[in-house]
Amino acid sequence: MVVAACCAFIPATARAIGTLNIHQGTGKLNTYKDVEIKVFSGSLFLTSDDGNGTIVITRAACSFQGEILVCFPTAAALVQDGESSALNLKSGTLYFNSTNAAQPLSRSSAKLPPNSVMATLALNDGTSINVTGRIDEVIGQ
Numbered sequence: 001m002v003v004a005a006c007c008a009f010i011p012a013t014a015r016a017i018g019t020l021n022i023h024q025g026t027g028k029l030n031t032y033k034d035v036e037i038k039v040f041s042g043s044l045f046l047t048s049d050d051g052n053g054t055i056v057i058t059r060a061a062c063s064f065q066g067e068i069l070v071c072f073p074t075a076a077a078l079v080q081d082g083e084s085s086a087l088n089l090k091s092g093t094l095y096f097n098s099t100n101a102a103q104p105l106s107r108s109s110a111k112l113p114p115n116s117v118m119a120t121l122a123l124n125d126g127t128s129i130n131v132t133g134r135i136d137e138v139i140g141q
Helices: none
Strands: 018-023 029-040 043-047 053-065 068-080 083-086 089-097 116-123 128-134 137-139
Touching: 029 128
Parallel strands: 029 137
Antiparallel strands: 018 029, 018 128, 029 043, 043 053, 053 068, 068 083, 068 089, 089 116, 116 128
16 A cells, blocks of 8 residues: 555645656656546545546555655556556655645755655656645545
8 A cells, every 4th residue: 555654634625736747758748737636545546637547556665754654656557548557667756745734855955745745756668757746635445
């Protein structure tokens, strides 16, 4: 499970303000604004504003660094047109702040805003996926 421990107490917000950037190995950059960020049964769902695509991170190794939950994903998929395709992950890091205050990131002067997520995934084909935003909703099992 990715984030069940960190996000159990995050209240649902009216609308996430998430941004997802997909930089393909070919150099093409796709930016998606107003991405919906949800946690459902321990998995992280990142859905485009038009609902046409969702990246799902289903498994990760996680531990706390202070108040921030840091996760290293081991399984993710793209769900599009009713079909699921596994993403060939090379590496990745997810940061979750489930508190109501900005929290410092380890070894950085940057802070992660309250109830927010920041993630970077690298795929074996050279594609990188970056997301930042406020967690929209947490749905338990």
